[in-house]
Amino acid sequence: MSPSTTPPTVDIPIVDISSFISGSPLEARQRTARQLAESGSVNGYLGISGHGLSSQSLEEVFQVTKKLFDLPYEEKMKAPHPDSPVPHRGYSGTGREKVARKTALEASEAEQKDEYSKTTDFKESFDIGSGENAVQYNIWLPEDAFPGFRRITTRIFWELHETAQALLDALIMSLNLPQEEAESVRALHTGHENQLRLLHYPPVKDAGQEFSRLGSHTDWSLFTLLFQDTHGGLEFLDRKTNVFIPAVPRDGILYMNIGDMFQRISNGFYPSAFHRVVAHQGDAAARYSIPYFVAPEPDGIIQPQPSRVAADGEQHYDPVTFIDYSMKMLETINVYDG
Ligand SMILES: O=C(O)CCC(=O)C(=O)O
Numbered sequence: 001m002s003p004s005t006t007p008p009t010v011d012i013p014i015v016d017i018s019s020f021i022s023g024s025p026l027e028a029r030q031r032t033a034r035q036l037a038e039s040g041s042v043n044g045y046l047g048i049s050g051h052g053l054s055s056q057s058l059e060e061v062f063q064v065t066k067k068l069f070d071l072p073y074e075e076k077m078k079a080p081h082p083d084s085p086v087p088h089r090g091y092s093g094t095g096r097e098k099v100a101r102k103t104a105l106e107a108s109e110a111e112q113k114d115e116y117s118k119t120t121d122f123k124e125s126f127d128i129g130s131g132e133n134a135v136q137y138n139i140w141l142p143e144d145a146f147p148g149f150r151r152i153t154t155r156i157f158w159e160l161h162e163t164a165q166a167l168l169d170a171l172i173m174s175l176n177l178p179q180e181e182a183e184s185v186r187a188l189h190t191g192h193e194n195q196l197r198l199l200h201y202p203p204v205k206d207a208g209q210e211f212s213r214l215g216s217h218t219d220w221s222l223f224t225l226l227f228q229d230t231h232g233g234l235e236f237l238d239r240k241t242n243v244f245i246p247a248v249p250r251d252g253i254l255y256m257n258i259g260d261m262f263q264r265i266s267n268g269f270y271p272s273a274f275h276r277v278v279a280h281q282g283d284a285a286a287r288y289s290i291p292y293f294v295a296p297e298p299d300g301i302i303q304p305q306p307s308r309v310a311a312d313g314e315q316h317y318d319p320v321t322f323i324d325y326s327m328k329m330l331e332t333i334n335v336y337d338g
Pocket residue numbers: 197199214219226228234275276277289290291
């Protein structure tokens with residue numbers, strides 16, 4: 001059955017992770033980890049407060065995002081995403097990606113495959129990563145096309161990395177892994193595979209009906225941190241009711257969703273959250289959002305941790321490497337011009 005549309009507002013649980021940001025005593029961190037497990041294992045999405053990012057930094061990156069997408073198309077195309085899956089960096093114009101093709105690939109029913117493979121994204125994006133990643137290397141605009149763009153986005157990339165490390169530590173603690181397993185999961189993340197994505201959803205012309213801005217999908221990250229402007233439209237699927245719940249923009253709250261990689265590591269304890277972006281009837285305004293995909297090292301083995309498998313009595317996923325998994329996904333969602 002296809003998921004239905006949104007009910008009146010249902011609150012998404014919020015967990016305060018400040019104990020991991022500030023390195024609080026063990027007891028406080030354990031309390032946070034328990035809250036993550038209790039609330040996050042239900043649907044794989046949560047609101048996060050106490051994330052350590054200043055409102056000033058966030059305001060600045062939203063200003064930069066808006067200014068970037070306000071540039072003429074020819075200027076943005078001075079940093080074009082290449083006509084190949086890698087590097088997944090630089091500017092991609094509206095309609096170029098079809099994220100729901102990932103869902104079509106995974107769907108078991110022909111009808112759903114067909115529906116999802118036809119869904120086109122209505123967004124433009126700019127992807128940025130670590131300067132030390134030689135494979136996924138950055139594609140920058142010339143400095144005179146947008147002075148300061150590189151400096152500001154690089155700074156926010158590493159600020160977000162701090163938050164990602166803290167949240168990863170919290171998620172690892174929440175799984176009660178033996179030390180050796182905890183260390184091996186921790187070692188999968190260096191930050192150099194993370195991806196900062198600036199997104200602009202253009203205004204919708206026909207605001208008379210609900211409109212898909214980004215097709216339903218799960219991310220293939222470990223987990224994703226998501227910041228959005230005040231317009232809303234992001235929705236997460238509640239697995240129990242099969243209904244999409246709006247992730248209402250709230251001051252000081254980022255939304256976190258589990259991705260396919262952490263679902264596998266946790267042997268499904270944390271489900272990869274199914275989500276989408278819609279424009280609701282009457283809400284035709286442009287929307288800006290900023291996901292930060294927290295990703296493992298390319299060659300690291302992503303597998304259900306043995307202690308979780310022993311507790312569950314069954315291993316739900318085969319081992320994969322992030323490079324193999326993500327290449328398949330990138331080839332699936334990108335429609336190349338070349
Ligand atoms: O724009 C949003 O709020 C969500 C973006 C998203 O889900 C993605 O880029 O994977």
